[in-house]
Amino acid sequence: MQIKIKRVYESPSKDDGKRILVDRLRPRGISKESGKIDLWLKEISPSNELRNWYGHDLEHWVEFKKRYWAELRSNPEGLEKLKDSLDEKVITFLYSSKNLEYNNAIALMEFLSK
Known part of the structure:
Protein backbone atom coordinates (compact mmCIF):
# COMPACT_ATOMS: atom_id res chain seq x y z
CA MET A 1 0.00 0.00 0.00
CA LEU A 21 -9.83 13.74 4.79
CA VAL A 22 -7.83 13.78 8.04
CA ASP A 23 -8.83 17.24 9.34
CA ARG A 24 -11.22 17.87 12.24
CA LEU A 25 -12.96 20.77 10.48
CA ARG A 26 -14.50 20.67 7.03
CA PRO A 27 -12.34 22.73 4.65
CA ARG A 28 -13.92 26.01 3.57
CA GLY A 29 -15.61 25.85 0.21
CA ILE A 30 -15.09 22.11 -0.22
CA SER A 31 -17.97 19.66 -0.16
CA LYS A 32 -17.60 15.90 -0.02
CA GLU A 33 -18.54 15.79 -3.69
CA SER A 34 -16.36 18.64 -4.98
CA GLY A 35 -13.38 17.38 -2.99
CA LYS A 36 -13.96 13.79 -4.10
CA HIS A 60 6.01 23.76 18.24
CA TRP A 61 6.30 21.14 15.46
CA VAL A 62 8.27 18.49 17.36
CA GLU A 63 6.12 18.85 20.48
CA PHE A 64 2.96 18.90 18.34
CA LYS A 65 3.90 15.53 16.84
CA LYS A 66 4.58 14.04 20.28
CA ARG A 67 1.23 15.25 21.61
CA TYR A 68 -0.66 14.23 18.47
CA TRP A 69 0.88 10.75 18.51
CA ALA A 70 -0.07 10.41 22.19
CA GLU A 71 -3.65 11.33 21.25
CA LEU A 72 -3.59 8.72 18.51
CA ARG A 73 -2.25 6.01 20.85
CA SER A 74 -4.99 6.80 23.37
CA ASN A 75 -7.67 6.47 20.68
CA PRO A 76 -7.89 2.74 19.83
CA GLU A 77 -11.32 3.10 18.23
CA GLY A 78 -10.11 5.85 15.91
CA LEU A 79 -6.96 3.88 15.02
CA GLU A 80 -9.06 0.82 14.27
CA LYS A 81 -11.29 2.88 11.98
CA LEU A 82 -8.16 4.23 10.28
CA LYS A 83 -6.71 0.74 9.91
CA ASP A 84 -9.98 -0.53 8.42
CA SER A 85 -9.95 2.32 5.88
CA LEU A 86 -6.49 1.43 4.55
CA ASP A 87 -7.93 -1.16 2.20
CA GLU A 88 -6.77 0.15 -1.17
CA LYS A 89 -3.44 0.01 -2.99
CA VAL A 90 -3.21 3.80 -2.93
CA ILE A 91 -4.50 6.07 -0.16
CA THR A 92 -4.29 9.85 -0.19
CA PHE A 93 -4.60 11.73 3.09
CA LEU A 94 -6.23 15.10 2.45
CA TYR A 95 -5.55 18.15 4.63
CA SER A 96 -6.36 21.85 4.37
CA SER A 97 -3.33 23.52 5.95
CA LYS A 98 -1.42 25.99 3.80
CA ASN A 99 1.82 24.60 5.22
CA LEU A 100 2.90 21.77 2.91
CA GLU A 101 5.68 20.42 5.16
CA TYR A 102 4.38 20.74 8.72
CA ASN A 103 0.78 19.60 9.02
CA ASN A 104 -1.25 16.87 10.66
CA ALA A 105 -1.29 14.67 7.52
CA ILE A 106 2.53 14.59 7.54
CA ALA A 107 2.53 13.81 11.26
CA LEU A 108 -0.03 11.04 10.74
CA MET A 109 2.00 9.50 7.93
CA GLU A 110 5.12 9.57 10.15
CA PHE A 111 3.14 7.95 12.98
CA LEU A 112 2.03 5.11 10.69
CA SER A 113 5.58 4.54 9.45
CA LYS A 114 6.88 3.92 13.01
Whole structure:
Protein backbone atom coordinates (compact mmCIF):
# COMPACT_ATOMS: atom_id res chain seq x y z
CA MET A 1 0.00 0.00 0.00
CA GLN A 2 1.15 3.51 -0.81
CA ILE A 3 0.07 6.50 1.26
CA LYS A 4 0.26 9.97 -0.25
CA ILE A 5 -0.73 13.35 1.10
CA LYS A 6 -2.35 16.22 -0.74
CA ARG A 7 -4.05 19.51 0.02
CA VAL A 8 -7.78 19.06 -0.31
CA TYR A 9 -7.82 22.23 -2.46
CA GLU A 10 -5.69 20.56 -5.16
CA SER A 11 -7.56 18.95 -8.03
CA PRO A 12 -8.43 15.29 -7.53
CA SER A 13 -6.49 12.82 -9.66
CA LYS A 14 -7.09 9.23 -10.71
CA ASP A 15 -3.73 8.45 -9.08
CA ASP A 16 -5.05 9.50 -5.64
CA GLY A 17 -6.76 6.19 -4.96
CA LYS A 18 -8.97 6.37 -1.87
CA ARG A 19 -9.15 9.98 -0.65
CA ILE A 20 -9.38 10.35 3.13
CA LEU A 21 -9.83 13.74 4.79
CA VAL A 22 -7.83 13.78 8.04
CA ASP A 23 -8.83 17.24 9.34
CA ARG A 24 -11.22 17.87 12.24
CA LEU A 25 -12.96 20.77 10.48
CA ARG A 26 -14.50 20.67 7.03
CA PRO A 27 -12.34 22.73 4.65
CA ARG A 28 -13.92 26.01 3.57
CA GLY A 29 -15.61 25.85 0.21
CA ILE A 30 -15.09 22.11 -0.22
CA SER A 31 -17.97 19.66 -0.16
CA LYS A 32 -17.60 15.90 -0.02
CA GLU A 33 -18.54 15.79 -3.69
CA SER A 34 -16.36 18.64 -4.98
CA GLY A 35 -13.38 17.38 -2.99
CA LYS A 36 -13.96 13.79 -4.10
CA ILE A 37 -13.66 12.80 -0.44
CA ASP A 38 -14.25 9.09 0.04
CA LEU A 39 -14.00 9.16 3.83
CA TRP A 40 -13.69 11.80 6.54
CA LEU A 41 -11.79 10.54 9.59
CA LYS A 42 -12.07 13.50 11.92
CA GLU A 43 -11.77 11.01 14.84
CA ILE A 44 -8.04 10.63 14.15
CA SER A 45 -7.29 14.31 13.61
CA PRO A 46 -5.63 16.41 16.33
CA SER A 47 -8.00 17.61 19.05
CA ASN A 48 -9.23 21.19 18.88
CA GLU A 49 -7.09 22.01 21.92
CA LEU A 50 -3.93 20.63 20.30
CA ARG A 51 -4.70 22.21 16.96
CA ASN A 52 -5.20 25.62 18.57
CA TRP A 53 -2.06 25.26 20.71
CA TYR A 54 0.05 24.35 17.68
CA GLY A 55 -1.29 27.18 15.51
CA HIS A 56 1.17 26.14 12.77
CA ASP A 57 4.02 27.62 14.81
CA LEU A 58 7.06 25.75 13.52
CA GLU A 59 8.76 26.06 16.91
CA HIS A 60 6.01 23.76 18.24
CA TRP A 61 6.30 21.14 15.46
CA VAL A 62 8.27 18.49 17.36
CA GLU A 63 6.12 18.85 20.48
CA PHE A 64 2.96 18.90 18.34
CA LYS A 65 3.90 15.53 16.84
CA LYS A 66 4.58 14.04 20.28
CA ARG A 67 1.23 15.25 21.61
CA TYR A 68 -0.66 14.23 18.47
CA TRP A 69 0.88 10.75 18.51
CA ALA A 70 -0.07 10.41 22.19
CA GLU A 71 -3.65 11.33 21.25
CA LEU A 72 -3.59 8.72 18.51
CA ARG A 73 -2.25 6.01 20.85
CA SER A 74 -4.99 6.80 23.37
CA ASN A 75 -7.67 6.47 20.68
CA PRO A 76 -7.89 2.74 19.83
CA GLU A 77 -11.32 3.10 18.23
CA GLY A 78 -10.11 5.85 15.91
CA LEU A 79 -6.96 3.88 15.02
CA GLU A 80 -9.06 0.82 14.27
CA LYS A 81 -11.29 2.88 11.98
CA LEU A 82 -8.16 4.23 10.28
CA LYS A 83 -6.71 0.74 9.91
CA ASP A 84 -9.98 -0.53 8.42
CA SER A 85 -9.95 2.32 5.88
CA LEU A 86 -6.49 1.43 4.55
CA ASP A 87 -7.93 -1.16 2.20
CA GLU A 88 -6.77 0.15 -1.17
CA LYS A 89 -3.44 0.01 -2.99
CA VAL A 90 -3.21 3.80 -2.93
CA ILE A 91 -4.50 6.07 -0.16
CA THR A 92 -4.29 9.85 -0.19
CA PHE A 93 -4.60 11.73 3.09
CA LEU A 94 -6.23 15.10 2.45
CA TYR A 95 -5.55 18.15 4.63
CA SER A 96 -6.36 21.85 4.37
CA SER A 97 -3.33 23.52 5.95
CA LYS A 98 -1.42 25.99 3.80
CA ASN A 99 1.82 24.60 5.22
CA LEU A 100 2.90 21.77 2.91
CA GLU A 101 5.68 20.42 5.16
CA TYR A 102 4.38 20.74 8.72
CA ASN A 103 0.78 19.60 9.02
CA ASN A 104 -1.25 16.87 10.66
CA ALA A 105 -1.29 14.67 7.52
CA ILE A 106 2.53 14.59 7.54
CA ALA A 107 2.53 13.81 11.26
CA LEU A 108 -0.03 11.04 10.74
CA MET A 109 2.00 9.50 7.93
CA GLU A 110 5.12 9.57 10.15
CA PHE A 111 3.14 7.95 12.98
CA LEU A 112 2.03 5.11 10.69
CA SER A 113 5.58 4.54 9.45
CA LYS A 114 6.88 3.92 13.01
